Amino acid sequence: MDIRVGQGYDVHAFEAGDHVVLCGVNIPHTKALKGHSDADVGMHALTDAIYGALADGDIGQHFPPSEAEWKGAESHIFLRHAVKRATDRGYQISNVDVTLICEQPKIGPHAVAMRNALAQIMGMEVDRVSVKATTSERLGFTGREEGIASMAVATLIKD
Numbered sequence: 001m002d003i004r005v006g007q008g009y010d011v012h013a014f015e016a017g018d019h020v021v022l023c024g025v026n027i028p029h030t031k032a033l034k035g036h037s038d039a040d041v042g043m044h045a046l047t048d049a050i051y052g053a054l055a056d057g058d059i060g061q062h063f064p065p066s067e068a069e070w071k072g073a074e075s076h077i078f079l080r081h082a083v084k085r086a087t088d089r090g091y092q093i094s095n096v097d098v099t100l101i102c103e104q105p106k107i108g109p110h111a112v113a114m115r116n117a118l119a120q121i122m123g124m125e126v127d128r129v130s131v132k133a134t135t136s137e138r139l140g141f142t143g144r145e146e147g148i149a150s151m152a153v154a155t156l157i158k159d
Contacts, residue, residue, distance in 0.1 A: 002158040004091070006053030008045035013147040020148070022100060022110070023131055024076060024117030029105045033148060036065040040075035042098050042131070045152035046118065047075070049096065050082035053156045054089065076121045083122050091156040093122060097130040101142050101149040107133030 017032020023042040033039035047059050059078055063070045086093060096118070100107050107114075111131045119126040136143040 002091075003094075004053040004156045006049040006051065006154050006156070008048030008050075008052060008152040008154075009150070010041045010044035010048065010059075011141075011147055011149040012039040012041045012044075013141075014145070020105065021075070022107070022148070023098060023114035024121060025110050025113045027105050027110055037063075037070055037073040037078070038075050041148050041150040042100050042114070042152070043075040043079050043118070045150040046096055046098050046154065047078045047082045049152040049154035050079075050086055050093065050156070053154050054082075054086060054091070056082075056085060079118075079121050086156055090158045092158070093124060093128075094155040094157045095128040095130070096122070096124075096152065096154045098132070098150060098152045100131070100133040101136055101151070102133065102147075103135050103138065103143060103145050107131070 012033040012035050014031040015034040019026050020029045020033050021038045021040045051058055063078055114131040115126050115129045119129045141147055142149055
């Protein structure tokens with residue numbers, strides 16, 4: 001059995017706006033996340049975790065921010081690409097775990113919707129998808145509410 005684990009990390013700063021997109025869910029907020037695509041920090045970290053497990057680079061190598069075609073792109077495109085690369089190589093994604101690091105918006109009320117969205121995009125059972133959050137106790141850029149960070153882990157298995 002071939003078991004691989006990958007980790008991902010991403011961060012996006014806040015800018016003017018009225019919502020953020022996190023793990024595929026639009027959440028009303030007093031700010032938006034700044035990025036070349038939709039800046040879904042959770043989905044970006046998860047995408048990188050899958051690429052990492054495959055030893056297949058990172059999201060920027062597959063979807064360079066210097067290319068205009070990815071401007072404003074929805075992040076499910078990136079995640080689906082990573083999942084397809086895994087399945088094309090014979091791997092099944094066993095489970096994924098995403099942690100969002102922010103003071104605001106509050107993630108708890110949206111975590112179930114995020115898990116469902118990620119499970120649907122990835123073609124997985126929702127009980128194999130974890131989304132949780134923590135604050136940084138008002139320390140650093142996330143504590144000052146300047147942006148959101150995310151960490152993710154993905155486990156891939158090939159029989």
